[in-house]
Amino acid sequence: MRWRSWSRRCGGGIRGGVSADPDGAGPQTADRDRGAVGADYRSDPGPPGAVPVPAPEAPEELWGEELSYPELAEDIAVEARLALALTEEIHDLDERIGVLVADLDPHGIITSAPGIGAVTGAVILGRLGDSDRFHSLAAVRAYTGLVPALDSSGTTGRHGGPTKRGDALLREALFLAASQARRHDPTLAAKYHRLMVAAGKHHTSATCHIATTLLTRVVACWRNQTPYQLRDTDGTAITPAQARAIIAQRYTVPAGIRRARTFSGMRTSRRRKESQRAPSTGHSTTNAKPAGAA
Secondary structure, X not given: OHHHHHHHHOOOOOOOOEEOOOOXXXXXXXXXXXXXXXXXXXXXXXXXXXXOOOOOOOHHHHHOOOOOHHHHHHHHHHHHHHHHHHHHHHHHHHHHHHHHHHHHOOOOOHHHOOOOOHHHHHHHHHHHOOHHHEOOHHHHHHHHOOOEEEEEEOOEEEEEEEOOOOOHHHHHHHXXXXXXXXXXXXXXXXXXXXXXXXOOOOHHHHHHHHHHHHHHHHHHHHHHOOOOOOEOOOOOEOOHHHHHHHHHHHOOOOHHHHHHOOOOOOOOOHHHXXXXXXXXXXXXXOOEOOOOOO
């Protein structure tokens, strides 16, 4: 589209993507459009390592007589219509997913857990499969690839980052669900607070720990066919409103620690970025019961 070329000529366009806000309502745009005409971003340096882009000159000075506002408006209108069509299609897919999840989980066991809605529940049910095929809840956690890798030699051993074995889509769904669940479950919030404040973990590492705990509880609820119950750290059953009040009072991570342990200037190696994806069909052969086993 011509407007994309126009945007690049006027300062580089929109950069970045989506990053998880550790204490916000959900994903936020990581880098705003730093190429907007007439804007000055000197007061907004952006994330660590970002290179500020100076405000460009007026478009007429850059393009001269080449810039056609009617053509630009037409291109933007086309993009807007495409965005609206995609939004409607996504809405229709969400409704279809909700119907399928309701058929598979008529009692709402999966969606009773905090942070898990119809779409996330569909991913967990579809990618995990029959949870009874795993020998234990530890095997379920290992299947997700969110458990730490063990580097051992002789009598010594060291735990590293997540193994990232298994299904990448399931891992992503659990991570997003955990990001929301810790804001609604005091026991998860307490664990996240301890990992961030006392243990000095990074936000991503702490959320991975929360994701494995959440998965363990969800699978246990699914096996027992009992809904998820919010509880205080002493085991007392509480309401969602009480849970939010407890979290706000006891387990709010200080802003300075949150900022320091959310953004990181460290680069990830290619090996750590790669993830082996599980096959979309068939049963898992790792930590699963053999056929015909009781």
